[in-house]
Amino acid sequence: MATQSTPPTDTAQSSAYDATRHAERWIADYCARSTAADMLCPAADGSIDPAWTATFAELAMVASDDLGHVRERVQRHAVDIGTGFRIADEPDERPWPVSPVPLLIEADAWARIAAGVVQRATLMESVIADLYGEGKLVADGHIPAALVTGSPFFLRPMVGLDPPGGRHLDFIAIDLGRGPTGEWRVLADHLRAPAGAGYALENRIAVSRTLGGLQDRLNVKRHAPFFAAFRAGIAAMCKRTDPRIGLLTPGRFNPSYPEQAHLARYLGLLLVEGADLAALEDKVYVRTIGGLKRIDALWRRLDPRLLDPLAFDTHSQIGVPGLIDAYAAGNVVLSNAPGSAVLEAPAFSAFLPQLAKSLLGEDLLLPNIATWWCGQDGARAQVEANFDRLLIGPAFHSRPLGMTDGPVTGAEITGADRARLLADMANRPQDYVGQELVQLSTMPVVVGDALVPRPFTLRVFAARNGDGEWTVLPGGFAR
8 A cells, every 4th residue: 555755844854855846846847848859858768867856956945946046046146256248349248148957967978078079189189280281181182272271260371380389279169969869969169269168167156156065966077177287288388487378368349258357367367468468579578567578378369360460460450460470489379379270160070080080090989960061062962952951051150152141051041042042152162061950959948937948059178288188178068
């Protein structure tokens, strides 16, 4: 005969009991509405990872039965930390939206992701070194010459120049998507001025302040060692034993300036703009009230084409004249090396799987989404034959003449817009890529006072440590 359990009478036990009941109800209601490809409700037998139950029980302890309250609370913590961003032409910062529900990834799955990120970083370093060095990949036909020379991010002045420290990449970001069967795939690479690590750090702080000791109970790895390792990695490339390191920002009207300011404070870096620096006799100095002080390294968050008007874009007013001469002389480290963003182009994704086999002797642990660069006849024919089933986008991020907005699904573009796009693709096929449409997994997000499933992507980060080895931030930020 079934017996009914009675709630505990002790106050603390009673609160925990009520929180668990709220959590179970939230999860049951949510899973009834979610898809099969959901992070919270993935199991065919309906079982839920205990870590998710613990997370929602913690939320219930804070919010009782009001998820909207806990969302507002974590948002207040984010504002207190200074988390924000800017929109072009708006003078004021906007608060960074933070969900109180973290994305939970179990340790084994994360280890596979981290291994794939390290492999990809290693591959991209090898490709960039060849493109600006021997050039064998183009000469041997592994990479079409037009893919390199047609990229606005291929910087010819950097050809033949050995970067200080002997490496081109020190910090990268990768956007991942999780498919319906649970596989993670790469959606985009960010090498030019990778943004978001500061937001990942600030999100973690805001959520931890709201949910108390949840991170300790779930054995969540800390972010601090990653950032310490990255700073040590930059310092190790400098010639002086006690280097002065700066974060080079485009300025306070840049959309991610609040993140840049937070990272500079957190890492103990000077936050500098181009106007704060001077290049003299192949060395770089920062202007201070005590006079010019030598600076040894810059973590640049500035578009590489704007770094030095004497080397790249002559119209740049936010760069440092002579900076590249100092870099070529080995007297200042620039992280990442100028020109490394050439691999950021979506068109390069079409060639990375084969490059991994050629250079590493391995398949990619984190596959790309399938990509066809229309600069090749066979790939262009594939895109034309499957136009309505693909995402059509720019090959090099810069919007081609045939596109009025960003990437668009072929089936959604009609009429004059479709005719204009197809005409420009025929005229300049090298400016376009076709990519498979990806169905993303969902995760729980608090909207208003309700828990709803939303598709998400995950941005992850990797950096070199003091020994020059790659280390991966244990976490990232989902959006």
